[in-house]
Amino acid sequence: MSDPHSPWKALPIAAVAALYISGMQRFIRENLVVFFGAGTGFAISESLGWREFVLAAAAALLVGLLVAMIYHRRFRYRLDEDSVRVRKGLLEQQELKVRLERIQNVGFSQPLYLKPVGLVRVTLETPGAAQSEVNLPGISLEEAKALRDRISSGTAPSGQHATETPVDPAGFAGSEPGPASRVRFEASASDLFRYGMTSNQVWILLALLGAPVSNWIESRMSHWIEQLRASGVLDLEVLQGAPLLVAVLVGLAIFAGALLIMTVSGLLAIVRFGGFKLLLEGDRFKSRFGMLDAREKTLRTEKIHSIEIGQTMVGRLLDQWHAVGHQTGGDQTGQEYREDRRFLVPGIDAARLSDVLDTLRNGSWTTPEWQGVDRRFRSMFWERTVVAGTLAALASWWLVPDQAPWLTSSFVVIVAVVVVAVHLVWRRWGYALDDKRIRVRYGMIGKTIVEFDMFRCQQVGIKTSPYQRRHGLASLTLTLPHGEQRIPYIERRTAEKIANLVLYRVETSLKHRL
Amino acid sequence: MDPNDETGFTNQVIDPHAIPDHAEVPFNPMASKFRRYVLQSTALQFLPLLGGAAVLWLLPVVQDGPALIAGGAGLLGLASLIAVYRWLDAGYRGWVLREHDLIARAGVIWRGITALPIARIQHVETTHGPLERFHGLARLKLYTAGGMTADLVLIGLPRTTADELREYLVEQIRKRDSEAAQSGHE
Numbered sequence: 001m002s003d004p005h006s007p008w009k010a011l012p013i014a015a016v017a018a019l020y021i022s023g024m025q026r027f028i029r030e031n032l033v034v035f036f037g038a039g040t041g042f043a044i045s046e047s048l049g050w051r052e053f054v055l056a057a058a059a060a061l062l063v064g065l066l067v068a069m070i071y072h073r074r075f076r077y078r079l080d081e082d083s084v085r086v087r088k089g090l091l092e093q094q095e096l097k098v099r100l101e102r103i104q105n106v107g108f109s110q111p112l113y114l115k116p117v118g119l120v121r122v123t124l125e126t127p128g129a130a131q132s133e134v135n136l137p138g139i140s141l142e143e144a145k146a147l148r149d150r151i152s153s154g155t156a157p158s159g160q161h162a163t164e165t166p167v168d169p170a171g172f173a174g175s176e177p178g179p180a181s182r183v184r185f186e187a188s189a190s191d192l193f194r195y196g197m198t199s200n201q202v203w204i205l206l207a208l209l210g211a212p213v214s215n216w217i218e219s220r221m222s223h224w225i226e227q228l229r230a231s232g233v234l235d236l237e238v239l240q241g242a243p244l245l246v247a248v249l250v251g252l253a254i255f256a257g258a259l260l261i262m263t264v265s266g267l268l269a270i271v272r273f274g275g276f277k278l279l280l281e282g283d284r285f286k287s288r289f290g291m292l293d294a295r296e297k298t299l300r301t302e303k304i305h306s307i308e309i310g311q312t313m314v315g316r317l318l319d320q321w322h323a324v325g326h327q328t329g330g331d332q333t334g335q336e337y338r339e340d341r342r343f344l345v346p347g348i349d350a351a352r353l354s355d356v357l358d359t360l361r362n363g364s365w366t367t368p369e370w371q372g373v374d375r376r377f378r379s380m381f382w383e384r385t386v387v388a389g390t391l392a393a394l395a396s397w398w399l400v401p402d403q404a405p406w407l408t409s410s411f412v413v414i415v416a417v418v419v420v421a422v423h424l425v426w427r428r429w430g431y432a433l434d435d436k437r438i439r440v441r442y443g444m445i446g447k448t449i450v451e452f453d454m455f456r457c458q459q460v461g462i463k464t465s466p467y468q469r470r471h472g473l474a475s476l477t478l479t480l481p482h483g484e485q486r487i488p489y490i491e492r493r494t495a496e497k498i499a500n501l502v503l504y505r506v507e508t509s510l511k512h513r514l
Numbered sequence: 515m516d517p518n519d520e521t522g523f524t525n526q527v528i529d530p531h532a533i534p535d536h537a538e539v540p541f542n543p544m545a546s547k548f549r550r551y552v553l554q555s556t557a558l559q560f561l562p563l564l565g566g567a568a569v570l571w572l573l574p575v576v577q578d579g580p581a582l583i584a585g586g587a588g589l590l591g592l593a594s595l596i597a598v599y600r601w602l603d604a605g606y607r608g609w610v611l612r613e614h615d616l617i618a619r620a621g622v623i624w625r626g627i628t629a630l631p632i633a634r635i636q637h638v639e640t641t642h643g644p645l646e647r648f649h650g651l652a653r654l655k656l657y658t659a660g661g662m663t664a665d666l667v668l669i670g671l672p673r674t675t676a677d678e679l680r681e682y683l684v685e686q687i688r689k690r691d692s693e694a695a696q697s698g699h700e
Contacts, residue, residue, distance in 0.1 A: 457634075458630075458658040458659070458665065459631075459658065460628070461626055461629070462537075462627045463621075463624060463625065464626075465624050466623060469625075479658075481658075496535065496537045499536060499629065500533045500534065501533060503536060503614075503615060503629055504534070506634065507614035507615065507631050507633060
């Protein structure tokens, strides 16, 4: 079946730089915790100084360059009549063959460092796991264009591509959409800034950075306070006599810090998603975005198996949503891959949410009548929290009686916070179903709503704990290609009815293959 | 979300009582030797730890004999509890193959019933370790799209049953794929 005119091709020599930079980026990202640990070690250790740090960094960079050069030397790809084949690997050679008809999406990306050398990164996504995905880290524009045209003609159902305008990868960044493209959503810089401010990721990053950064902040703060005291602006004795003022000052400092972090996050979102456009071209959606790393993502409408909309805690204050179109495969693998695989539409304000959703789901989105989960979900967690708190307080009185009063107070506060949190989570859980679709809503202060066709489910599970069995309850788990959706603590008979209906829908669906 | 995906089923009124109830099917028990197998495999898992404790106790350099005995007894207790749990679980486990899906149940304290439609199975395999081979047992692993690990594993099947199930399911997948290819739904 192989085409004799399509021999194995090597990546252009300029791709070594691309491999090097992306490899180093990935290495740092995957070992972030180790780097922070090593950084803290360098900072604390007296025997290790800047010289050792620079030497270690130079050695790591050199090894990285060597790895990139070997990887480039061994990387080969070829496009056959019905498949794409890739050979790669450092020590162990791996050969990957993907049939063109299995490729569901072709992604282009042009990071800043690839622009001067005129290369693009091409990702061919398949319904399988990350290991079965073809990634060409840097090929010329002409090659990319030819590859894309071949794949489009190989994957397109007959006649469907007649109306589609092929997008020239050379001009995908910031180009005007073709005549057959319809822009369905555009996010302005202010939309993206608000999206970045409301993103949860910034808080995760803060938690990760927290330990090493807090030491630095503490030393800087001590230094500043000492300077202010020495200059006479700050009178520490006055502050010691006014604990409320200190509390207000600390609160203001925390608020200012949070605002600063949110601002940085907002700016990063503008850089990452700058000029975001959601386009509909024939049978597929496209998203184009990115100021430094110009990207284009494609999603075939028939490959969307569920749509998710989310609003974070801060997002509620700013009325800011985001939507995700989930497609088959990938989501069960690593976090980085999962993030990359999601078809994300950021920066949606409440006024345009229904338009974006109607576009993605090819139909109208009406607010369903939500069914909540049983109140025993809440009472069970409340009971357990109170019992655990009481036991902890009793243990503190027995083990450390001199510290027991403040420990007990802390437990009371923790129990109160958990009790409120459980109530909020219980109130948010909900599900709604019509003849064909299910929607699940969950969250605590923020919320996520997932909608999917029943026939897309891959597996149905009903789980019961002894407590649930006593009260005739069960938790329903519906497995979708991107992961599980759970509806906890509903009546067992209801769970069984939904499970039966979902199985019926899957098993009578004509679309058995994903 | 193509509305044409389910042509023929879109507007039908579904009588909820007419839909087959997966919870009311008679489950097949696992192989009769499965309970013996779980006891022996639990013992084998704990044997190195217990052996290590015994060797340490016999060595003249170890001074704290009673603590070691207590640790060994604790390990033995834990192993017994796990063995009892697995023995009960082996008795509760069951499976049933219906025309369109395969249903399995498991668990003693937290019980679960899982139904996997045959339409969603991408790949099937049977595996057996040395102890399973000794008892004539095998496990059937069923994979769906997108996942890296098996989505449903039936452990403790008689080996012949596992092989027959595998062959049957592979045949169903083959039929489904060829039908899909013919009808243009590939």
